[in-house]
Amino acid sequence: GENVEQHPSTLSVQEGDSAVIKCTYSDSASNYFPWYKQELGKRPQLIIDIRSNVGEKKDQRIAVTLNKTAKHFSLHITETQPEDSAVYFCAASSGGYQKVTFGTGTKLQVIP
Amino acid sequence: GAGVSQSPRYKVAKRGQDVALRCDPISGHVSLFWYQQALGQGPEFLTYFQNEAQLDKSGLPSDRFFAERPEGSVSTLKIQRTQQEDSAVYLCASSLGGLMTNYGYTFGSGTRLTVV
Numbered sequence: 169g170e171n172v173e174q175h176p177s178t179l180s181v182q183e184g185d186s187a188v189i190k191c192t193y194s195d196s197a198s199n200y201f202p203w204y205k206q207e208l209g210k211r212p213q214l215i216i217d218i219r220s221n222v223g224e225k226k227d228q229r230i231a232v233t234l235n236k237t238a239k240h241f242s243l244h245i246t247e248t249q250p251e252d253s254a255v256y257f258c259a260a261s262s263g264g265y266q267k268v269t270f271g272t273g274t275k276l277q278v279i280p
Numbered sequence: 281g282a283g284v285s286q287s288p289r290y291k292v293a294k295r296g297q298d299v300a301l302r303c304d305p306i307s308g309h310v311s312l313f314w315y316q317q318a319l320g321q322g323p324e325f326l327t328y329f330q331n332e333a334q335l336d337k338s339g340l341p342s343d344r345f346f347a348e349r350p351e352g353s354v355s356t357l358k359i360q361r362t363q364q365e366d367s368a369v370y371l372c373a374s375s376l377g378g379l380m381t382n383y384g385y386t387f388g389s390g391t392r393l394t395v396v
Binding site for chain 2: 202212217259
């Protein structure tokens with residue numbers, strides 16, 4: 169089955185700096201890569217996703233990149249704000265019905 | 281409804297007790313997933329329904345776990361003879377897509393199960 173690895177496990181940045189979270193996946197058939205943000209005690213929420221026919225996608229301060237050859241994908245957050253502090257999960261889907269496998273999460277702390 | 285609703289929000293069970301966790305997905309969402317999230321970990325897949333059909337139950341950890349979605353809307357995850365290792369947050373997610381279409385999940389708030 170699919171295996172998703174995520175790094176780093178924790179990340180501290182100063183407010184206004186950029187944050188980058190990296191993931192790798194094992195199944196070359198994976199074709200959908202969502203990212204979820206989970207605040208403490210709350211549900212995971214989809215923040216951005218990318219499909220395998222696209223190399224990069226941007227939404228305001230958030231961007232994702234995908235390298236299918238290397239089986240890497242990354243989340244980039246620019247101009248970080250304290251409200252960006254949360255756990256971020258990458259995920260990959262290779263099933264025909266959207267079953268996703270999650271990474272282990274990155275706890276992002278934005279220091280004011 | 282406007283979102284995915286799960287109940288109860290918290291459940292404390294004595295070891296050996298049976299529990300039932302409910303999920304009410306977004307109206308019209310074909311796909312429904314159950315995930316288990318241990319403390320400090322990412323969600324782990326348990327089972328998937330497309331409408332009333334359970335198409336994948338490969339993630340259920342043992343035969344003590346059972347899920348159903350008899351009318352293609354509300355789903356129930358049942359855990360029999362609960363054990364301490366069952367303590368986790370159980371997340372339900374629904375999605376508009378079905379086979380061969382990928383849409384993001386909308387998660388419920390989860391049920392935090394503590395087995396004592």
